[in-house]
Amino acid sequence: MKFAVIQFPGSNCDRDLLNAALKVGAEAEFVDYRTTSLEDFDGVLIPGGFSFGDYLRSGAMAGVAPVTKAIKEAADAGKPVLGICNGFQILTEVGLLPGALIFNDQHTFISRDESLKVVNNETAFTRGYGQGEDVVYPVAHGEGHYYCDDETYDRLAANNQIVLTYNENPNGSRNDIAGIVNEKGNVLGMMPHPERALETLLGSDDGLKLFREMTKWEANHV
Amino acid sequence: MKKVELIVTLQPQVLDTQGEALNRAVHELGHDEISNIRVGKVLYFDIDETEESRIDEIVKSLSDRLFTNTVIETYEYTILDEVSE
Numbered sequence: 067m068k069f070a071v072i073q074f075p076g077s078n079c080d081r082d083l084l085n086a087a088l089k090v091g092a093e094a095e096f097v098d099y100r101t102t103s104l105e106d107f108d109g110v111l112i113p114g115g116f117s118f119g120d121y122l123r124s125g126a127m128a129g130v131a132p133v134t135k136a137i138k139e140a141a142d143a144g145k146p147v148l149g150i151c152n153g154f155q156i157l158t159e160v161g162l163l164p165g166a167l168i169f170n171d172q173h174t175f176i177s178r179d180e181s182l183k184v185v186n187n188e189t190a191f192t193r194g195y196g197q198g199e200d201v202v203y204p205v206a207h208g209e210g211h212y213y214c215d216d217e218t219y220d221r222l223a224a225n226n227q228i229v230l231t232y233n234e235n236p237n238g239s240r241n242d243i244a245g246i247v248n249e250k251g252n253v254l255g256m257m258p259h260p261e262r263a264l265e266t267l268l269g270s271d272d273g274l275k276l277f278r279e280m281t282k283w284e285a286n287h288v
Numbered sequence: 289m290k291k292v293e294l295i296v297t298l299q300p301q302v303l304d305t306q307g308e309a310l311n312r313a314v315h316e317l318g319h320d321e322i323s324n325i326r327v328g329k330v331l332y333f334d335i336d337e338t339e340e341s342r343i344d345e346i347v348k349s350l351s352d353r354l355f356t357n358t359v360i361e362t363y364e365y366t367i368l369d370e371v372s373e
Contacts, residue, residue, distance in 0.1 A: 123357055126357070
């Protein structure tokens, strides 16, 4: 399993994400945002940070970068695509995931460990967790309030696309949503940072199982 | 060559945290007659086109694709006077 870790100008969780993939035994390489094909990769990891300085809106400029077309092709081909934090914002900007991320309700940047619940362990990303399992991942975002209209929410709920929720909603996200998958189940976006939860020494290793499951993609994704 | 003024605002049902904070600040300044502050963005750009239908087409396409996120924002634009070369 070989992952592409996309680097936009302003990405800052790219090394953590590369490290996460390597730690669970996968191959991983940095891929520049000007790249036009991801055919050589089995999966895509979109890191957090402030791509293009959050100019205009978070994720807006990354949404029209050359590599984005290749990310869409990878998603269409059924490869796993994981977007974390700014990566989640980018995935909603380009329409691979529904809804949008807006400013936290209190308009402050939140950086702390957050208690979360895996509310769907039937995705190929989350099979390593128990249904309803509580996990701790750090969050670090200013625009993490998940917004969607009623119709979209109903669809997300009906299709079991809500994967991760906050136990104590830090940002005003609709129905405590912290992470969602697309209908096909191969594109996951989340605001919290599992790639920063890989070592008990640093607070939590709850993120390991997510990356481990991604390395078993072919077997898991039926 | 024309100049375009594009105004981008959050849709009315989307929480505008900047607007809310400004509202409070304005009230603290004693101006209770002010309410419902909404903060938006304005983009100005020149466009090397004179035909209005073509300008509409380009501005709408770029607004839907990049300038705005139509899930949460709405936009309106005005084609301003000829830009002097």
